[in-house]
Amino acid sequence: MAAADMADEKSWYAVRCVFQWDAWAGTPYEERLTLWQAISMDQAIARAEGEARTYARENGHRYLELAQCYRLATAGRPDDGDEVFSLLRDSPLDEEAYLDHYFDSGHEHQGTTTEGSRGSPQAHVPAKSLLGLQPIVSRPFTRAGPPGCPLTGQRA
Known part of the structure; x- marks a missing residue:
């Protein structure tokens, strides 16, 4: 496949975002993984951060502006046993x-x-x-x- 074609092909990405639950006793931290289909890691992170800000606002949490992205190695749609995050x-x-x-x-x-x-x-x-x-x-x-x-x- 040509490099130009690969730029437009979507892949699956898992993005881990970190939140703090300020209104809850002890103000715990939440690490939340979301799955995105995107043409690049930058696009997956941008989409995940937009959703993270909405999630935080709607639930009274604070998004701590940390997003870690992982490109899934699967060629198609994620399936049983596929690795979705690794650090x-x-x-x-x-x-x-x-x-x-x-x-x-x-x-x-x-x-x-x-x-x-x-x-x-x-x-x-x-x-x-x-x-x-x-x-x-x-x-x-x-x-x-x-x-x-x-x-x-x-x-x-």
Whole structure:
């Protein structure tokens, strides 16, 4: 396919935007992924940021002006098992400290599936969800899991 043709061809992009819920106790942060079909990463980000500002305004949140974009490797419409976001981060932290710092600080609003987390065979979903929204529900965290494991993990 010629380069000129590729410029007009749409691809799928996932854009992660970050919000702060100022009106909620503790003013939690929300990382929100949205999926966009666009002809470029710049267009996907512009569309996502427009939607992010609307989402923030309509829900009383604050958009923190951070958008991270990921071009899906799929040739067609996204399907089961397609990777929708990936972020590589250099860190001097060992794996336990890294996971604790970025994914399991103890301040996440999440539960586990009915399979539970390591050491806990039962599900736990907080009785009070975020303003009536469903909390994030994670599968048990394992380091040996397949590629595409959930972004959040519950560790024992």
